[in-house]
Amino acid sequence: MCISATRKRFYRNTGIVQNESKWEVTLDHRRLKTPGGKVLAVASEQLARALAAEWDAQTEHITQPTMHLDEEELKKLQAKKWTPVLEWFQKRFNVTQEISRGLELPPVAANTRAVLARYFLSYDFTALNAINFGVEALKSPILMLTCIERHLEPKEAVLLSRLEEEYQLSRWGRVPWAHELGQAELTARVAAALLVVHGCSDSHSARAKAHSAN
Secondary structure: OOOOOOOEOOOOOEEEEEEOOEEEEEEOOEEOEOOOOOEOEEOOHHHHHHHHHHHHOOOOEOOHHHOOOOOHHHHHHHHHHHHHHHHHHHHHHOOOOOOOOOOOOOOOOHHHHHHHHHHHOOOOHHHHHHHHHHHHHHOOHHHHHHHHOOOOOHHHHHHHHOHHHHHHHHHHOOOHHHHHHHHHHHHHHHHHHHHHHHHHHHHHHHHHHHHHHO
């Protein structure tokens, strides 16, 4: 199902299905795949619907230039919004992190893993659970770290985590109240996680100072 720009349309219907926490696009009940042969899975129902609508809009032939979900405008927006965050992350932790050029996750160097392991191990079990909760909400360890280090506010991090979805919604339309509710819920989750993390950190610092004084 790897589609070239001139291939004749071979399907009648499009749809979406949920697979655990991900959403997939179907063409005549067959799951859409990436050029590398892996099933295409996205994080939100809205984005899956946008992808399905794009495939459904194709007529007799599949015209690749009319399929805009990987267009240059989105890439420029991602570079503009994410580059400062990645630069902060690399400077703060003295690491180098590659970025994804497609649908695959970028590689993480062994040194980066070691640096982050030391950082996370400085927190207790309660804080680590809260960090994990925040990472799951943002779908990004880096964004959670920007919040922990007070580089970004939760609302800013949530907007970055939803950047591609926001871009697609601006093209395909949205349900305002549903969008706002989802964004507020994610922001509340991240804020709650940070409250626990910072609370644990402050308690640890207070105990350490008291021990030193004695």
